[in-house]
Amino acid sequence: MGKEEAAAVESSTVVLAVNGKRYEAAGVDPSTSLLEFLRTQTPVRGGCGACVVLISKYDQATDEVTEYSASSCLTLLHSVDRCSVITSEGIGNTKDGYHPVQKRLAGFHASHCGFCTPGMCMSIFSTLVKADKAAGRPNPQAGFSKLTTSEAEKAVSGNLCRCTGYRPIVDACKSFASDVDLEDLGLNCFWKKGAEPAEVSKLPGYNSGAICTFPEFLKSEIKSALKQADDVPIAVSNDGWYHPKSIEELHRLFDSNWFDENSVKIVASNTGSGVYKDQDLYDKYIDIKGIPELSVINIGLP
CATH class of the missing domain: 1.10.150.120 ([2Fe-2S]-binding domain)
Incomplete structure (x- = not known):
């Protein structure tokens, strides 16, 4: 893949924090869900109804952490790379006390x-x-x-x-x-x-901010990784997961030699997988959540 086709290749290792503890997943199939990873690689099990988690992302540019809830059964593992995940066991349990x-x-x-x-x-x-x-x-x-x-x-x-x-x-x-x-x-x-x-x-007492939603060690890793990637023209992966940061990068991916509409799936929140059971049909995924223009709604005439 030439430079004009978005040539930079990242490590295929996914790094995330689960209830404050660091986890790595190397060589994971791009169709692997967050729930599958939690059940097989962590002490968390979460049956149906318990799969809702809090996902936190860190923006180094603004030094801000944003949080949102998501169903881990619909969330692809690669989409939470460098994110913090908190489960119901993470906010309270029999050992540490309940929230x-x-x-x-x-x-x-x-x-x-x-x-x-x-x-x-x-x-x-x-x-x-x-x-x-x-x-x-x-x-x-x-x-x-x-x-x-x-x-x-x-x-x-x-x-x-x-x-x-x-x-x-x-x-x-x-x-x-x-x-x-x-x-x-x-x-x-x-x-x-x-x-x-x-x-x-x-009522049981409540204090905001009692639980850290994004650990400092993960912030440090993100800052370090970004410094090393300053000259990278596009963020792609060698294991079938691609996450362009702009419309231009997305167009270059579409024009590249590896793109095949029959084997590539474009995902954002991936909620469609709850209806269309077609995960096994794809071996490459394009995550468009990192493109700002596709995350806003403009109302009114231009």
Whole structure:
């Protein structure tokens, strides 16, 4: 592949942090999902309903970490290279103690059969992390977050509960909201409704930022890797995973000799794999999440 065809080749090793611990995966098939890696290479197992994780990415240019929740069964491992992944076991467990989200879900009788609970925990935790980092919001009183009740109602909109117990689940999430009226929340084990006052001090305490979402060692590795790659014209991989950083680089990939529309799949979040079971048909993937122009929506006439 010539320079005009985007010639630089990166290491095929995927590096990521899982619950604060460093992991490497060398020579991994590009169709490998994050869930498959977690189940086979880490102590995490996560059944259906528990596959929701928090993924954090670091931008060296702005020195900022951004977080979002995702289904690990739909997330390709190569797409989280140099990312931090936190699972439900990472925010709280029997050995280290439970997180306030987990405690409040149990206290509001929101666990039901339990299959969906880990995923609910991670969606709520992700919503709290993003809300508490939002600029321009006043600091909440102790025990609450910067989350609003409106945001709380949408926090688990992407999760399914087959027990149809959304009311207590949403109540548990609302209990973190700075504008909630605790008296409006349903039955719980923290106070008897109508018999004693509802006070945030009776809820499991919550402090934002108690869990580090992106470890310092991974930031250092990213900074070091970027210094070594300053002269690289395009970021590609020798194991079938390509991640162009601009529209121009994407066009060069399309024009290169290796491109074959029958064996190459373009992916962003890869949610289509939940419907179309065609992972085995491709041996090359182009990840377009790194192209800024494809991650914005412009409304109105140019």
